[in-house]
Amino acid sequence: MNLRQFELFIAIAESGSFSRGAEKSLLTQSTVSQHIASLESEVNIRLFDRTGRGAELTAAGHLFFEHARSVLAELATLRSCMANFSGLKEAALCVGASNIPGTYLIPRLLPELARRHPGIRLTLLGGDSRAILDRLISGEVELAVIGSHPDLPDCDFTPLDPDLLVLVVGPLHRWREEVSISPQQLFEEALLLRENGSGSDLALCSALTGIGLNPAGLRVAARLGSNEAIKESIADGFGAAFLSESSVKREVARGELTIIPVTGLQVRRHFWLVTRRSRTLSPAAAAFAAVLQASKSEENQKCF
Amino acid sequence: MNLRQFELFIAIAESGSFSRGAEKSLLTQSTVSQHIASLESEVNIRLFDRTGRGAELTAAGHLFFEHARSVLAELATLRSCMANFSGLKEAALCVGASNIPGTYLIPRLLPELARRHPGIRLTLLGGDSRAILDRLISGEVELAVIGSHPDLPDCDFTPLDPDLLVLVVGPLHRWREEVSISPQQLFEEALLLRENGSGSDLALCSALTGIGLNPAGLRVAARLGSNEAIKESIADGFGAAFLSESSVKREVARGELTIIPVTGLQVRRHFWLVTRRSRTLSPAAAAFAAVLQASKSEENQKCF
DNA sequence: TCTAATTACGGCGTTCGTAAGAATG
DNA sequence: CATTCTTACGAACGCCGTAATTAGA
Numbered sequence: 001m002n003l004r005q006f007e008l009f010i011a012i013a014e015s016g017s018f019s020r021g022a023e024k025s026l027l028t029q030s031t032v033s034q035h036i037a038s039l040e041s042e043v044n045i046r047l048f049d050r051t052g053r054g055a056e057l058t059a060a061g062h063l064f065f066e067h068a069r070s071v072l073a074e075l076a077t078l079r080s081c082m083a084n085f086s087g088l089k090e091a092a093l094c095v096g097a098s099n100i101p102g103t104y105l106i107p108r109l110l111p112e113l114a115r116r117h118p119g120i121r122l123t124l125l126g127g128d129s130r131a132i133l134d135r136l137i138s139g140e141v142e143l144a145v146i147g148s149h150p151d152l153p154d155c156d157f158t159p160l161d162p163d164l165l166v167l168v169v170g171p172l173h174r175w176r177e178e179v180s181i182s183p184q185q186l187f188e189e190a191l192l193l194r195e196n197g198s199g200s201d202l203a204l205c206s207a208l209t210g211i212g213l214n215p216a217g218l219r220v221a222a223r224l225g226s227n228e229a230i231k232e233s234i235a236d237g238f239g240a241a242f243l244s245e246s247s248v249k250r251e252v253a254r255g256e257l258t259i260i261p262v263t264g265l266q267v268r269r270h271f272w273l274v275t276r277r278s279r280t281l282s283p284a285a286a287a288f289a290a291v292l293q294a295s296k297s298e299e300n301q302k303c304f
Numbered sequence: 305m306n307l308r309q310f311e312l313f314i315a316i317a318e319s320g321s322f323s324r325g326a327e328k329s330l331l332t333q334s335t336v337s338q339h340i341a342s343l344e345s346e347v348n349i350r351l352f353d354r355t356g357r358g359a360e361l362t363a364a365g366h367l368f369f370e371h372a373r374s375v376l377a378e379l380a381t382l383r384s385c386m387a388n389f390s391g392l393k394e395a396a397l398c399v400g401a402s403n404i405p406g407t408y409l410i411p412r413l414l415p416e417l418a419r420r421h422p423g424i425r426l427t428l429l430g431g432d433s434r435a436i437l438d439r440l441i442s443g444e445v446e447l448a449v450i451g452s453h454p455d456l457p458d459c460d461f462t463p464l465d466p467d468l469l470v471l472v473v474g475p476l477h478r479w480r481e482e483v484s485i486s487p488q489q490l491f492e493e494a495l496l497l498r499e500n501g502s503g504s505d506l507a508l509c510s511a512l513t514g515i516g517l518n519p520a521g522l523r524v525a526a527r528l529g530s531n532e533a534i535k536e537s538i539a540d541g542f543g544a545a546f547l548s549e550s551s552v553k554r555e556v557a558r559g560e561l562t563i564i565p566v567t568g569l570q571v572r573r574h575f576w577l578v579t580r581r582s583r584t585l586s587p588a589a590a591a592f593a594a595v596l597q598a599s600k601s602e603e604n605q606k607c608f
Numbered sequence: 609t610c611t612a613a614t615t616a617c618g619g620c621g622t623t624c625g626t627a628a629g630a631a632t633g
Numbered sequence: 634c635a636t637t638c639t640t641a642c643g644a645a646c647g648c649c650g651t652a653a654t655t656a657g658a
Binding site for chain 2 (some may be wrong): 001002003004043044045046049051056058059060063064067068070071074075077078079081082083085086091139142278279280281282283284285
């Protein structure tokens with residue numbers, strides 16, 4: 001009992017004769033005869049009545065016919081789904097992203113993704129880096145975009161465009177009017193930081209260390225769990241913080257926050273595209289990754 | 305792409321390794337490898353990621369998996385339907401029967417049919433003999449039970465138990481008290497007959513001719529289209545009629561109708577089981593025919 | 609007697625297993 | 634180094650076609 005025989009069976013049933021069914025299926029009568037005999041012996045019941053001028057379905061044959069059609073219909077569905085999937089005509093894609101990339105990076109890329117592959121239905125799952133990576137490893141998301149690079153043996157990390165962290169203060173802050181400050185001045189001011197070990201925290205520490213300063217000396221007023229919480233606090237006039245440039249663009253434009261350059265200090269943090277090592281990306285995931293990479297070169301071009 | 309490969313694919317997907325999938329499917333690893341490679345080349349996309357300690361579905365593989373399961377589910381349905389059908393566990397049967405057999409013969413057989421084959425779902429289509437035979441020839445019904453035997457080359461007729469036609473009159477009829485009447489007396493009375501050429505009409509004519517009388521001399525008060533119409537008329541006291549003994553049993557028992565024996569005249573009419581020549585009967589139809597035949601011998605035993 | 613399905617048989621392609629090789633952890 | 638998948642190659646099986654046979658109209 002195989003799919004070819006099903007198609008043959010249906011060709012015969014619809015044409016009413018073994019010979020015409022054979023023609024349709026590009027086979028000879030004799031082969032057709034063998035196949036039907038084989039089917040009949042397998043279900044142990046006659047499927048066609050041989051009438052002398054063709055063949056006609058028996059009651060059992062009618063039953064078989066209906067179900068054979070269902071089987072072939074399912075098969076056709078499978079084929080078309082696979083073709084759509086391969087061709088990116090229609091594909092579900094599940095991506096994980098931590099806070100900053102999920103809020104500020106990926107949304108900017110959605111138009112380009114939709115333009116290139118209108119069939120991709122994207123689901124974006126959020127969470128902190130650790131949770132996102134867990135979801136990646138479990139297969140719940142196919143790729144992840146995060147702002148840190150833990151040492152995971154099972155994952156491949158691809159750098160995306162670097163995120164610039166800038167010092168921002170609120171409209172009532174005493175630094176408000178400064179054209180710039182020195183790195184040393186940072187140690188005199190109450191700072192708001194993200195969680196210990198978070199991507200932005202690590203980036204700041206590494207930048208300070210890079211110019212010979214010890215991050216441990218910073219006056220950390222608070223460590224807050226969200227970018228937005230820090231913004232709120234600063235907007236009220238309390239403290240200063242290093243925030244992702246892209247995440248404060250809007251507020252800076254409205255004058256709610258002000259960027260204060262710090263002479264000789266550049267705090268950068270990379271975003272990483274993470275995939276499971278030696279796992280095949282679906283075409284949709286590959287397309288998404290390509291869009292991410294493309295945006296990266298664009299950003300870099302702007303930098304140079 | 306064939307059904308065997310689908311089963312194999314699912315075995316691998318569920319067990320998480322080519323080797324274990326091979327065991328389940330009673331194949332060797334290498335064969336399995338070839339089959340999956342063949343599937344993958346056919347849909348033109350990777351279905352499994354080979355992880356070094358097994359194999360895991362890719363996104364495309366998950367999609368394939370779902371649909372492959374649907375295909376196999378349909379196949380399983382087909383197999384079970386065919387098995388049920390062959391085994392009479394569950395089968396639809398469509399039978400045609402003309403008026404008398406449909407009303408009085410077949411209903412009596414239903415309990416026996418249900419006892420032998422509880423799974424058979426019977427559909428009984430009615431109509432006059434001609435309509436029933438048309439439905440038989442078109443394949444709409446698989447077998448037919450009728451009260452006449454037209455000369456159709458494409459049909460096989462099998463005689464069932466003969467039906468006895470008896471002369472019945474109403475409670476107000478002048479023959480009410482007669483113990484019996486002579487055949488000649490029939491010609492003095494208004495008779496109600498069925499349609500010209502109907503089974504019961506033919507039976508009466510043939511019986512009269514058989515004892516040397518000419519049916520043309522009968523006083524035909526009316527020809528009515530239904531047995532029940534004739535009963536109604538007679539019960540009102542008008543006329544007499546030859547009706548199927550089995551169809552008047554109930555009324556005779558209640559005293560609404562009376563059977564008057566006619567000396568030396570026996571009007572019999574055969575019922576026929578009709579099938580299309582050289583067509584295979586479904587198991588259900590064969591079972592139904594068997595019940596009919598069994599009832600026939602029973603009746604004959606009573607006769608002798 | 610013609611048309612259509614079945615049967616017999618030989619060629620050929622596919623599937624399968626053994627065994628050796630490569631990759632992964 | 635062990636496990637797992639891949640590749641190569643020969644054997645077996647099944648599928649297909651030709652041609653002769655049988656059945657039906």
